[in-house]
Amino acid sequence: MVLTGPAELLATWEAGLDRDAPGRALLLHRAARPEAGTEALLSVPVGRRAADLFALRRALFGERMQVRVECASCAEAMEFDLDAGRFARPPDDPAFEEGVLRVVEGGWVVDFRLPTVADLAAVARALADPATALDPPGPQQLLLTRCTVAAARDGKPVPAAQLPGALPEKVRRRLAEEAERADPAAEITLNIACPECGEATPAELDIADYLWTELDAWARDVLLDVHLLATAYGWSEPEVLALSPQRRRHYLELCADA
Template sequence: MTLPGAHTAHGTVPPVGPAELLAAWEAGVDRHEAARALLLHRAARPWAGTDELLSVPVGVRETELLALRRSLFGERMQVCAECGSCGEAMEFDLDAGRLAGTAPPGGPLRVEEGDWVVDFRLPTVADLTAAGAAPGPEEARRVLLERCTVAARRQGEEVPADRLDAVLPAPVRSRLAEAAERADPAADVTLKVTCPECGESTRAELDISSYLWTELDNWARDVLLDVHLLASAYGWTEPEVLALSPLRRRYYLELCADA
Protein backbone atom coordinates (compact mmCIF):
# COMPACT_ATOMS: atom_id res chain seq x y z
CA MET A 1 0.00 0.00 0.00
CA THR A 2 2.55 2.56 -1.13
CA LEU A 3 0.61 5.49 -2.49
CA PRO A 4 1.50 8.71 -4.31
CA GLY A 5 1.68 11.88 -2.27
CA ALA A 6 -1.37 14.12 -2.00
CA HIS A 7 -1.01 17.84 -2.70
CA THR A 8 -2.19 20.37 -0.13
CA ALA A 9 -1.95 24.10 0.34
CA HIS A 10 1.00 23.41 2.63
CA GLY A 11 3.02 21.01 0.48
CA THR A 12 2.80 17.37 -0.52
CA VAL A 13 2.01 14.40 1.67
CA PRO A 14 4.83 11.94 0.86
CA PRO A 15 4.15 8.32 -0.12
CA VAL A 16 3.42 6.15 2.90
CA GLY A 17 4.04 2.41 2.81
CA PRO A 18 2.22 -0.32 4.76
CA ALA A 19 5.22 -0.95 7.03
CA GLU A 20 5.28 2.72 8.10
CA LEU A 21 1.53 2.73 8.65
CA LEU A 22 1.68 -0.43 10.75
CA ALA A 23 4.49 1.09 12.82
CA ALA A 24 2.39 4.22 13.45
CA TRP A 25 -0.61 2.08 14.38
CA GLU A 26 1.45 -0.10 16.74
CA ALA A 27 2.89 2.97 18.47
CA GLY A 28 -0.56 4.47 18.99
CA VAL A 29 -2.74 1.51 19.95
CA ASP A 30 -2.41 2.14 23.69
CA ARG A 31 -2.02 5.92 23.51
CA HIS A 32 -4.49 8.77 24.06
CA GLU A 33 -6.05 10.79 21.24
CA ALA A 34 -3.50 13.62 21.27
CA ALA A 35 -0.61 11.16 20.94
CA ARG A 36 -2.37 9.35 18.09
CA ALA A 37 -2.97 12.62 16.27
CA LEU A 38 0.75 13.41 16.59
CA LEU A 39 1.68 10.00 15.15
CA LEU A 40 -0.67 10.50 12.22
CA HIS A 41 0.65 14.02 11.59
CA ARG A 42 4.22 12.66 11.60
CA ALA A 43 3.17 10.21 8.86
CA ALA A 44 1.89 13.18 6.85
CA ARG A 45 5.00 15.29 7.58
CA PRO A 46 7.81 12.77 8.25
CA TRP A 47 10.60 15.32 7.81
CA ALA A 48 9.34 17.39 10.77
CA GLY A 49 10.41 17.02 14.37
CA THR A 50 8.02 16.97 17.29
CA ASP A 51 8.53 20.66 18.09
CA GLU A 52 7.58 21.64 14.54
CA LEU A 53 4.51 19.42 14.55
CA LEU A 54 3.33 20.96 17.80
CA SER A 55 3.94 24.53 16.61
CA VAL A 56 1.70 24.50 13.51
CA PRO A 57 -1.81 26.03 13.67
CA VAL A 58 -4.51 23.48 14.36
CA GLY A 59 -6.12 24.03 10.95
CA VAL A 60 -2.84 23.27 9.18
CA ARG A 61 -2.62 19.93 10.97
CA GLU A 62 -6.25 19.10 10.19
CA THR A 63 -5.74 19.94 6.51
CA GLU A 64 -2.64 17.77 6.30
CA LEU A 65 -4.35 14.87 8.08
CA LEU A 66 -7.24 15.15 5.65
CA ALA A 67 -4.79 15.05 2.72
CA LEU A 68 -3.16 11.96 4.25
CA ARG A 69 -6.54 10.33 4.66
CA ARG A 70 -7.45 11.04 1.02
CA SER A 71 -4.15 9.59 -0.21
CA LEU A 72 -4.66 6.41 1.82
CA PHE A 73 -8.38 5.74 1.65
CA GLY A 74 -9.80 7.90 -1.14
CA GLU A 75 -12.29 10.75 -1.39
CA ARG A 76 -15.37 9.05 0.02
CA MET A 77 -15.94 9.32 3.76
CA GLN A 78 -18.80 7.54 5.51
CA VAL A 79 -19.95 9.61 8.48
CA CYS A 80 -22.34 8.65 11.29
CA ALA A 81 -24.17 11.16 13.48
CA GLU A 82 -27.18 11.28 15.79
CA CYS A 83 -30.05 13.68 15.20
CA GLY A 84 -30.12 16.26 17.95
CA SER A 85 -33.93 16.47 17.79
CA CYS A 86 -35.26 12.91 17.54
CA GLY A 87 -32.15 10.84 18.26
CA GLU A 88 -32.27 9.02 14.93
CA ALA A 89 -28.95 7.50 13.82
CA MET A 90 -27.89 9.10 10.52
CA GLU A 91 -25.33 7.76 8.07
CA PHE A 92 -24.21 9.64 5.00
CA ASP A 93 -21.34 9.91 2.52
CA LEU A 94 -19.03 12.90 2.45
CA ASP A 95 -16.69 14.04 -0.31
CA ALA A 96 -13.33 14.60 1.41
CA GLY A 97 -12.17 16.82 -1.44
CA ARG A 98 -14.79 19.42 -0.50
CA LEU A 99 -13.23 19.80 2.94
CA ALA A 100 -9.77 20.83 1.71
CA GLY A 101 -8.67 23.95 3.59
CA THR A 102 -6.53 26.94 2.72
CA ALA A 103 -3.42 28.17 4.48
CA PRO A 104 -4.16 30.51 7.42
CA PRO A 105 -2.33 33.85 7.69
CA GLY A 106 1.18 33.61 9.09
CA GLY A 107 1.27 36.69 11.33
CA PRO A 108 -0.70 37.88 14.34
CA LEU A 109 -4.33 39.00 14.01
CA ARG A 110 -5.90 42.07 15.60
CA VAL A 111 -9.30 42.70 17.13
CA GLU A 112 -10.48 46.18 18.10
CA GLU A 113 -13.60 46.40 20.23
CA GLY A 114 -14.58 49.34 22.45
CA ASP A 115 -11.62 50.36 24.60
CA TRP A 116 -9.70 47.20 23.71
CA VAL A 117 -7.08 46.33 21.09
CA VAL A 118 -5.91 42.72 21.20
CA ASP A 119 -3.22 41.16 19.00
CA PHE A 120 -3.27 37.37 19.01
CA ARG A 121 -2.04 34.37 17.07
CA LEU A 122 -3.95 31.30 15.97
CA PRO A 123 -3.91 28.37 18.42
CA THR A 124 -1.28 25.75 17.66
CA VAL A 125 -1.37 22.02 18.31
CA ALA A 126 0.63 22.63 21.50
CA ASP A 127 -1.91 25.21 22.65
CA LEU A 128 -4.77 22.81 22.02
CA THR A 129 -2.94 20.06 23.91
CA ALA A 130 -2.38 22.37 26.89
CA ALA A 131 -6.02 23.42 26.88
CA GLY A 132 -7.10 19.78 26.67
CA ALA A 133 -5.21 19.05 29.87
CA ALA A 134 -7.19 21.71 31.75
CA PRO A 135 -9.70 20.45 34.36
CA GLY A 136 -12.72 22.06 32.69
CA PRO A 137 -13.94 24.15 29.74
CA GLU A 138 -13.59 27.48 31.55
CA GLU A 139 -9.99 26.74 32.47
CA ALA A 140 -9.31 25.51 28.92
CA ARG A 141 -10.53 28.83 27.51
CA ARG A 142 -8.32 30.70 29.98
CA VAL A 143 -5.29 28.67 28.90
CA LEU A 144 -5.92 29.40 25.21
CA LEU A 145 -6.52 33.09 25.85
CA GLU A 146 -3.31 33.47 27.85
CA ARG A 147 -1.13 31.43 25.51
CA CYS A 148 -2.36 32.96 22.24
CA THR A 149 -2.46 36.63 23.20
CA VAL A 150 0.49 38.55 21.74
CA ALA A 151 -0.45 41.93 23.23
CA ALA A 152 -3.55 43.48 24.80
CA ARG A 153 -4.28 47.15 25.49
CA ARG A 154 -7.22 48.84 27.19
CA GLN A 155 -7.44 52.58 26.49
CA GLY A 156 -3.82 52.38 25.36
CA GLU A 157 -2.57 50.74 28.56
CA GLU A 158 -0.93 47.32 28.36
CA VAL A 159 -2.80 44.47 30.07
CA PRO A 160 -0.75 41.33 30.88
CA ALA A 161 -2.01 38.14 29.23
CA ASP A 162 -2.37 36.38 32.57
CA ARG A 163 -4.91 39.02 33.71
CA LEU A 164 -7.11 38.92 30.62
CA ASP A 165 -9.37 36.13 31.81
CA ALA A 166 -10.49 38.31 34.72
CA VAL A 167 -10.97 41.61 32.88
CA LEU A 168 -11.65 40.94 29.19
CA PRO A 169 -15.31 41.71 28.33
CA ALA A 170 -17.50 39.08 26.68
CA PRO A 171 -17.93 41.08 23.40
CA VAL A 172 -14.14 41.14 22.94
CA ARG A 173 -13.90 37.41 23.62
CA SER A 174 -16.59 36.79 21.00
CA ARG A 175 -14.76 38.91 18.44
CA LEU A 176 -11.54 36.99 19.11
CA ALA A 177 -13.28 33.64 18.58
CA GLU A 178 -14.95 34.86 15.37
CA ALA A 179 -11.67 36.25 13.99
CA ALA A 180 -9.83 33.00 14.73
CA GLU A 181 -12.57 30.95 13.06
CA ARG A 182 -12.51 33.11 9.93
CA ALA A 183 -8.71 32.97 9.71
CA ASP A 184 -8.44 29.20 10.23
CA PRO A 185 -11.76 27.54 9.35
CA ALA A 186 -10.16 24.11 8.94
CA ALA A 187 -9.42 24.04 12.68
CA ASP A 188 -13.06 23.22 13.42
CA VAL A 189 -14.98 21.41 10.66
CA THR A 190 -18.69 21.39 11.50
CA LEU A 191 -21.22 19.62 9.29
CA LYS A 192 -24.88 20.56 9.02
CA VAL A 193 -26.95 17.42 8.49
CA THR A 194 -30.69 17.16 7.83
CA CYS A 195 -32.39 14.24 9.53
CA PRO A 196 -34.35 12.03 7.06
CA GLU A 197 -36.87 11.14 9.79
CA CYS A 198 -37.86 14.47 11.37
CA GLY A 199 -36.38 16.94 8.87
CA GLU A 200 -34.51 18.93 11.53
CA SER A 201 -30.89 20.03 11.06
CA THR A 202 -28.11 18.85 13.34
CA ARG A 203 -24.61 20.29 13.62
CA ALA A 204 -21.91 17.61 13.90
CA GLU A 205 -18.19 18.19 14.38
CA LEU A 206 -15.82 16.13 12.22
CA ASP A 207 -12.69 15.12 14.14
CA ILE A 208 -10.43 14.06 11.26
CA SER A 209 -7.69 12.62 13.49
CA SER A 210 -10.14 10.31 15.31
CA TYR A 211 -11.85 9.39 12.04
CA LEU A 212 -8.52 8.57 10.36
CA TRP A 213 -7.31 6.60 13.36
CA THR A 214 -10.44 4.42 13.29
CA GLU A 215 -9.84 3.69 9.61
CA LEU A 216 -6.17 2.96 10.21
CA ASP A 217 -7.02 0.63 13.10
CA ASN A 218 -9.45 -1.36 10.93
CA TRP A 219 -6.95 -1.48 8.06
CA ALA A 220 -4.07 -2.59 10.30
CA ARG A 221 -6.03 -5.46 11.83
CA ASP A 222 -7.09 -6.66 8.37
CA VAL A 223 -3.50 -6.49 7.11
CA LEU A 224 -2.17 -8.43 10.10
CA LEU A 225 -4.74 -11.13 9.45
CA ASP A 226 -3.55 -11.27 5.82
CA VAL A 227 0.04 -11.61 7.02
CA HIS A 228 -0.94 -14.43 9.37
CA LEU A 229 -2.80 -16.36 6.65
CA LEU A 230 -0.14 -15.96 3.98
CA ALA A 231 2.74 -16.63 6.36
CA SER A 232 0.99 -19.82 7.49
CA ALA A 233 0.33 -20.92 3.92
CA TYR A 234 3.60 -19.98 2.22
CA GLY A 235 6.10 -19.38 5.01
CA TRP A 236 6.58 -15.74 3.98
CA THR A 237 7.81 -13.11 6.40
CA GLU A 238 5.80 -10.01 7.27
CA PRO A 239 7.98 -7.73 5.06
CA GLU A 240 7.52 -10.15 2.14
CA VAL A 241 3.74 -10.10 2.55
CA LEU A 242 3.63 -6.32 2.90
CA ALA A 243 5.73 -5.96 -0.27
CA LEU A 244 2.92 -7.54 -2.28
CA SER A 245 0.49 -5.23 -4.01
CA PRO A 246 -3.07 -5.35 -2.62
CA LEU A 247 -4.23 -7.08 -5.81
CA ARG A 248 -1.63 -9.85 -5.63
CA ARG A 249 -2.19 -10.28 -1.89
CA ARG A 250 -5.93 -10.70 -2.43
CA TYR A 251 -5.28 -13.24 -5.21
CA TYR A 252 -3.04 -15.34 -2.95
CA LEU A 253 -5.65 -15.17 -0.18
CA GLU A 254 -8.28 -16.47 -2.62
CA LEU A 255 -5.97 -19.34 -3.51
CA CYS A 256 -5.60 -20.15 0.20
CA ALA A 257 -9.36 -20.14 0.64
CA ASP A 258 -9.84 -22.48 -2.35
CA ALA A 259 -7.15 -24.90 -1.23
Protein backbone atom coordinates in the same frame (compact mmCIF):
# COMPACT_ATOMS: atom_id res chain seq x y z
CA MET B 1 3.42 14.74 1.12
CA VAL B 2 5.37 11.48 1.17
CA LEU B 3 2.96 8.56 0.81
CA THR B 4 3.67 6.21 3.71
CA GLY B 5 4.07 2.52 2.84
CA PRO B 6 2.25 -0.38 4.54
CA ALA B 7 5.19 -1.33 6.77
CA GLU B 8 5.52 2.25 8.06
CA LEU B 9 1.76 2.49 8.58
CA LEU B 10 1.75 -0.74 10.57
CA ALA B 11 4.59 0.64 12.71
CA THR B 12 2.57 3.82 13.33
CA TRP B 13 -0.46 1.74 14.29
CA GLU B 14 1.56 -0.48 16.62
CA ALA B 15 3.15 2.54 18.33
CA GLY B 16 -0.27 4.09 18.86
CA LEU B 17 -1.94 1.11 20.49
CA ASP B 18 -0.85 2.15 24.00
CA ARG B 19 -1.09 5.93 23.42
CA ASP B 20 -3.87 8.30 24.38
CA ALA B 21 -5.75 10.36 21.78
CA PRO B 22 -3.22 13.25 21.66
CA GLY B 23 -0.36 10.76 21.32
CA ARG B 24 -2.09 9.00 18.44
CA ALA B 25 -2.81 12.32 16.74
CA LEU B 26 0.90 13.18 16.96
CA LEU B 27 1.86 9.83 15.42
CA LEU B 28 -0.58 10.39 12.55
CA HIS B 29 0.71 13.90 12.01
CA ARG B 30 4.26 12.56 11.90
CA ALA B 31 3.15 10.09 9.23
CA ALA B 32 1.71 13.03 7.27
CA ARG B 33 4.84 15.18 7.75
CA PRO B 34 7.75 12.74 8.25
CA GLU B 35 10.29 15.50 7.62
CA ALA B 36 9.09 17.54 10.63
CA GLY B 37 10.35 17.06 14.19
CA THR B 38 8.12 16.72 17.23
CA GLU B 39 8.59 20.32 18.33
CA ALA B 40 7.65 21.60 14.89
CA LEU B 41 4.53 19.40 14.77
CA LEU B 42 3.40 20.61 18.20
CA SER B 43 3.83 24.25 17.15
CA VAL B 44 1.51 23.87 14.14
CA PRO B 45 -1.87 25.65 14.37
CA VAL B 46 -4.70 23.23 15.12
CA GLY B 47 -6.40 23.67 11.75
CA ARG B 48 -3.20 23.10 9.84
CA ARG B 49 -2.75 19.77 11.57
CA ALA B 50 -6.33 18.87 10.67
CA ALA B 51 -5.64 19.81 7.04
CA ASP B 52 -2.51 17.64 7.07
CA LEU B 53 -4.48 14.70 8.46
CA PHE B 54 -7.25 15.16 5.88
CA ALA B 55 -4.57 15.13 3.18
CA LEU B 56 -3.10 11.94 4.68
CA ARG B 57 -6.51 10.34 4.82
CA ARG B 58 -7.12 11.30 1.21
CA ALA B 59 -3.80 9.76 0.13
CA LEU B 60 -4.31 6.54 2.08
CA PHE B 61 -8.02 5.80 1.82
CA GLY B 62 -9.39 8.09 -0.88
CA GLU B 63 -11.68 11.11 -1.04
CA ARG B 64 -14.91 9.62 0.26
CA MET B 65 -15.44 9.56 4.01
CA GLN B 66 -18.48 7.94 5.61
CA VAL B 67 -19.65 9.75 8.72
CA ARG B 68 -22.23 8.34 11.12
CA VAL B 69 -24.10 10.41 13.71
CA GLU B 70 -27.22 10.03 15.82
CA CYS B 71 -30.02 12.57 15.61
CA ALA B 72 -30.12 14.59 18.80
CA SER B 73 -33.93 14.83 18.63
CA CYS B 74 -35.18 11.37 17.66
CA ALA B 75 -32.02 9.21 17.96
CA GLU B 76 -32.26 8.16 14.31
CA ALA B 77 -28.94 6.78 13.00
CA MET B 78 -27.74 8.95 10.11
CA GLU B 79 -24.98 8.30 7.61
CA PHE B 80 -23.60 10.64 4.98
CA ASP B 81 -20.56 11.04 2.76
CA LEU B 82 -17.92 13.74 3.15
CA ASP B 83 -15.20 14.74 0.70
CA ALA B 84 -11.80 14.65 2.41
CA GLY B 85 -10.42 17.01 -0.21
CA ARG B 86 -12.76 19.72 1.05
CA PHE B 87 -10.55 20.17 4.13
CA ALA B 88 -7.17 18.94 2.85
CA ARG B 89 -5.13 22.06 2.13
CA PRO B 90 -1.41 22.28 1.33
CA PRO B 91 0.76 24.13 3.87
CA ASP B 92 1.36 27.01 1.44
CA ASP B 93 -2.35 27.65 0.90
CA PRO B 94 -3.09 31.41 1.18
CA ALA B 95 -6.08 30.62 3.43
CA PHE B 96 -3.56 30.08 6.23
CA GLU B 97 -2.47 33.29 7.90
CA GLU B 98 1.05 33.79 9.14
CA GLY B 99 2.20 35.71 12.19
CA VAL B 100 0.09 37.70 14.63
CA LEU B 101 -3.57 38.59 14.05
CA ARG B 102 -5.14 41.80 15.32
CA VAL B 103 -8.67 42.73 16.39
CA VAL B 104 -9.64 46.37 16.89
CA GLU B 105 -13.08 46.81 18.45
CA GLY B 106 -14.71 49.24 20.91
CA GLY B 107 -11.48 50.78 22.18
CA TRP B 108 -9.76 47.40 22.43
CA VAL B 109 -6.71 46.34 20.42
CA VAL B 110 -5.86 42.66 20.83
CA ASP B 111 -2.93 40.97 19.09
CA PHE B 112 -3.07 37.19 19.20
CA ARG B 113 -1.71 34.09 17.54
CA LEU B 114 -3.56 31.00 16.46
CA PRO B 115 -3.82 28.17 19.02
CA THR B 116 -1.35 25.38 18.37
CA VAL B 117 -1.37 21.68 19.16
CA ALA B 118 0.91 22.41 22.12
CA ASP B 119 -1.59 24.99 23.41
CA LEU B 120 -4.39 22.41 23.38
CA ALA B 121 -2.20 19.94 25.28
CA ALA B 122 -1.32 22.59 27.88
CA VAL B 123 -4.98 23.52 28.33
CA ALA B 124 -5.93 19.85 28.77
CA ARG B 125 -3.25 19.46 31.47
CA ALA B 126 -4.42 22.61 33.23
CA LEU B 127 -8.04 21.45 33.26
CA ALA B 128 -6.97 18.09 34.72
CA ASP B 129 -4.90 19.73 37.47
CA PRO B 130 -6.46 18.95 40.91
CA ALA B 131 -5.43 22.43 42.07
CA THR B 132 -8.08 23.95 39.76
CA ALA B 133 -10.84 21.47 40.60
CA LEU B 134 -12.75 23.84 42.90
CA ASP B 135 -12.77 26.75 40.44
CA PRO B 136 -11.86 25.36 37.04
CA PRO B 137 -11.24 27.89 34.26
CA GLY B 138 -12.89 27.34 30.90
CA PRO B 139 -10.80 26.08 27.97
CA GLN B 140 -11.55 29.24 25.99
CA GLN B 141 -10.30 31.37 28.86
CA LEU B 142 -7.07 29.41 29.06
CA LEU B 143 -6.51 29.62 25.30
CA LEU B 144 -7.20 33.35 25.34
CA THR B 145 -4.57 33.86 28.03
CA ARG B 146 -1.98 31.66 26.30
CA CYS B 147 -2.46 32.99 22.77
CA THR B 148 -2.70 36.73 23.44
CA VAL B 149 0.48 38.51 22.38
CA ALA B 150 -0.57 41.98 23.55
CA ALA B 151 -3.79 43.74 24.54
CA ALA B 152 -4.76 47.33 25.26
CA ARG B 153 -7.95 49.18 26.17
CA ASP B 154 -8.12 52.86 25.23
CA GLY B 155 -4.36 52.81 24.77
CA LYS B 156 -3.59 51.28 28.17
CA PRO B 157 -1.97 47.81 28.26
CA VAL B 158 -4.03 44.99 29.78
CA PRO B 159 -2.24 41.83 31.00
CA ALA B 160 -3.32 38.67 29.19
CA ALA B 161 -4.29 37.04 32.50
CA GLN B 162 -6.97 39.72 33.03
CA LEU B 163 -8.58 39.37 29.61
CA PRO B 164 -11.02 36.51 30.36
CA GLY B 165 -12.87 38.72 32.85
CA ALA B 166 -12.37 42.02 31.05
CA LEU B 167 -13.09 41.47 27.36
CA PRO B 168 -16.61 42.37 26.16
CA GLU B 169 -18.58 39.69 24.36
CA LYS B 170 -18.37 41.60 21.07
CA VAL B 171 -14.56 41.55 21.17
CA ARG B 172 -14.60 37.84 22.01
CA ARG B 173 -16.76 37.18 18.96
CA ARG B 174 -14.39 39.13 16.75
CA LEU B 175 -11.45 37.13 18.06
CA ALA B 176 -13.28 33.87 17.32
CA GLU B 177 -14.24 35.07 13.83
CA GLU B 178 -10.68 36.12 12.97
CA ALA B 179 -9.26 32.84 14.25
CA GLU B 180 -11.81 30.86 12.22
CA ARG B 181 -11.04 32.87 9.09
CA ALA B 182 -7.29 32.37 9.48
CA ASP B 183 -7.46 28.67 10.44
CA PRO B 184 -10.80 27.37 9.09
CA ALA B 185 -10.18 23.68 9.77
CA ALA B 186 -9.43 24.17 13.48
CA GLU B 187 -12.97 23.23 14.45
CA ILE B 188 -15.16 21.43 11.93
CA THR B 189 -18.82 21.29 12.91
CA LEU B 190 -21.34 19.78 10.51
CA ASN B 191 -25.08 20.43 10.78
CA ILE B 192 -26.88 17.29 9.67
CA ALA B 193 -30.61 17.39 8.85
CA CYS B 194 -32.38 14.26 10.05
CA PRO B 195 -34.36 12.51 7.26
CA GLU B 196 -36.93 11.30 9.83
CA CYS B 197 -37.77 14.35 11.94
CA GLY B 198 -36.10 17.13 9.97
CA GLU B 199 -34.20 18.54 12.93
CA ALA B 200 -30.56 19.55 12.47
CA THR B 201 -27.89 17.92 14.62
CA PRO B 202 -24.49 19.61 15.00
CA ALA B 203 -21.65 17.08 14.80
CA GLU B 204 -17.99 17.87 15.41
CA LEU B 205 -15.62 15.93 13.17
CA ASP B 206 -12.34 14.97 14.83
CA ILE B 207 -10.19 13.89 11.89
CA ALA B 208 -7.47 12.44 14.14
CA ASP B 209 -9.96 10.13 15.85
CA TYR B 210 -11.67 9.27 12.57
CA LEU B 211 -8.38 8.48 10.82
CA TRP B 212 -7.10 6.40 13.74
CA THR B 213 -10.28 4.29 13.66
CA GLU B 214 -9.74 3.67 9.95
CA LEU B 215 -6.05 2.89 10.42
CA ASP B 216 -6.87 0.42 13.21
CA ALA B 217 -9.37 -1.44 11.00
CA TRP B 218 -6.93 -1.42 8.06
CA ALA B 219 -4.03 -2.71 10.17
CA ARG B 220 -6.03 -5.62 11.58
CA ASP B 221 -7.19 -6.58 8.08
CA VAL B 222 -3.62 -6.46 6.77
CA LEU B 223 -2.32 -8.60 9.64
CA LEU B 224 -5.02 -11.16 8.87
CA ASP B 225 -3.88 -11.15 5.22
CA VAL B 226 -0.29 -11.70 6.35
CA HIS B 227 -1.36 -14.59 8.58
CA LEU B 228 -3.34 -16.32 5.83
CA LEU B 229 -0.70 -15.89 3.12
CA ALA B 230 2.15 -16.83 5.44
CA THR B 231 0.26 -19.98 6.38
CA ALA B 232 -0.52 -20.85 2.76
CA TYR B 233 2.78 -19.93 1.07
CA GLY B 234 5.33 -19.56 3.85
CA TRP B 235 5.96 -15.91 2.98
CA SER B 236 7.34 -13.47 5.54
CA GLU B 237 5.51 -10.32 6.58
CA PRO B 238 7.77 -8.05 4.45
CA GLU B 239 7.14 -10.29 1.44
CA VAL B 240 3.37 -10.11 1.90
CA LEU B 241 3.44 -6.33 2.44
CA ALA B 242 5.52 -5.92 -0.73
CA LEU B 243 2.59 -7.24 -2.76
CA SER B 244 0.16 -4.70 -4.18
CA PRO B 245 -3.34 -4.82 -2.63
CA GLN B 246 -4.68 -6.24 -5.91
CA ARG B 247 -2.17 -9.10 -6.04
CA ARG B 248 -2.64 -9.82 -2.35
CA ARG B 249 -6.40 -10.05 -2.87
CA HIS B 250 -5.90 -12.40 -5.82
CA TYR B 251 -3.71 -14.74 -3.78
CA LEU B 252 -6.26 -14.71 -0.97
CA GLU B 253 -8.98 -15.70 -3.44
CA LEU B 254 -6.81 -18.57 -4.64
CA CYS B 255 -6.38 -19.71 -1.04
CA ALA B 256 -10.14 -19.61 -0.50
CA ASP B 257 -10.77 -21.66 -3.66
CA ALA B 258 -8.14 -24.28 -2.82
